[in-house]
Amino acid sequence: MKTRSILLAGFVLGTFAISGVSLVAVTHEAVDGRIADNQYQAMKRKLETILPAGRADNDPLRDHIQVAARDLLGTETTQVYRARKGEDPVALVLEPVVPDGYAGPIKLLISVLHDGTLGGVRVVSHHETPGLGDKIEEAKSDWILAFTGKSLTDPPLDKWGVKRDGGEFDQFTGATITPRSIVNAVKNALLYVDQQGDRLFRPVEPAVPAEREKS
Template identity: 40%
Template sequence: MTTPHKPITAPKMAIRTAVILLVFVTLFTGLLSAAYLWTRPALAAAAREEQMRLIDEVLPRSRYDNALLEDSIVLDNGLTAYRARKDGKAVALVVEAVAPDGYAGKIRLLLAVAPGGTLFGVRVTEHKETPGLGDYIEPKKDKNKTHPWITQFDGTNPAEIDAQEWRVKKDGGRFDSMAGATVTPRAVIKAVRKAVLEVVAHRDDLFAAARKEGQP
């Protein structure tokens, strides 16, 4: 004579379901963690490669011989600056900057500045300006492929140029701009000047040799 099976009660069913879910979540979390650990070196390498790609646009690698990404300093505004050296001598500071007053919000920049203030190059790394108008601040979107707008900064030194001249031509300055889209270049021009003047004013501290681990 067979013994009838006892029905599974609601509390037991709930406990069994909870255990199954716990095992599933644990396994899933473990797989995600393993995948992250497996791909982390590749992701880090890709991020470094992208950083260097941007830096290469403002400062050729032939101008320095140190490990640029490892010789950096975080500025008071939270942005990062990378110190370029050649034979131990400071040759440039690659510095991040932000123009807060773009037409559609913040415009993020990358500049390479010599200790004396001369600009090697400037690039826009992020913006939300109006497509077809303000986006000419990017070389890849600028219709002038021979002399993109952003290259007007190359070789200039805001520390040696009067502030009145460091403006768009519409305002009496030296920089070209597109008709009907002057807010964007005004913001970039002002931010570039501010960043360079700060580098020049604090260059001794900014270019100081990085402290080695264990040093006070």
Template identity: 35%
Template sequence: MRHPTRDVGLLLLTAVLAIAATLAWRQWTSPAIASAETQLQSRQRLAVLPAGSYDNQPLDRPLPRPAAQRPNSRILAAYRATLAGKPSAIILVTQTPGYSGPIVLSVAIANDGRLIGSQVVEQQESPGLGARLGDPQLKWLGQFANHQLGDHWALKRDQGDFDQLAGATVTSRAVITALQEALGYFDEQRSVLLEGSAHE
């Protein structure tokens, strides 16, 4: 006949060993996971810059963010890309409310205020609809390249210059507004972003 106390003790020992193994595994893998996430985020932020357009490590030295923010979006970070010691582009990381949650974009802007490119860093939009905004095969974000602040930043259905992401009007408008406001932020803060400040 089995002793109930022995069974309980065995169950407790098994539970303790399982918890210890789980904690040890988490402790061992957490740094690797965090490092992989950081590398992915860095690649996403820098993917907006053409190869050969910079020779520094822009993300290593974030720029100070002036207090001025946008009506519909928020600048989270700013970085300066340089080539041969001279500014070649500014990367702005901006967040805007989407249909299902915040959309975070990395936006590269040339010295003359032209949008070089944009990339989705985070989004929670509806699968198959708004979530397709970062789909590399769809290339929806590609239509904004080479546009400037003075262009018509609206959907064609709203008398603007841009196509809508099919089935995702709210997402499309949110991204267009965020890109326009990023260009406006750059325009207002151009000297600080390109020339630097005493805080660097």
């Protein structure tokens, strides 16, 4: 009888343990799914602010590539989202990094329309000084909105700088490094897109299986 009771207790405990592990796994999966969906929706809203409304009919968040252009885009690999209308290119949205911000790297979202003009620029993350460099945030000032509609010819390339350096873009009182770095990063993103052209819109080539590579 004693042995039977021990076995029964062990069975009950084992059942509770399995149920507990299963519940944790299901809960973790549900939470992860909710977090992923929230991140997707947040990113979608950001893209909508810098892409022309109604011009694209695809989902750029599901039509993207990674590129390697550290010299112009500031990081080893950069995500590029493609907006299309049917098969026609509409815009590209790049996620470059400004490596030389005053207080550290600054992550940007830059929309470049197919005609080479900027659809908009937004700051995704930064560590700039509150009250000075943080004016790059749309919520703090409208400085970042001045890029919309600009291109490599408007202003001319030699005017892509802050006014203190002879360029056309405003700097902040007491903070020149931050806007200078962002102006340069936006110019470099435009240069990259101009160099690459429609190659950035090409479909992603499927991976070749190892067996076929050897043949």
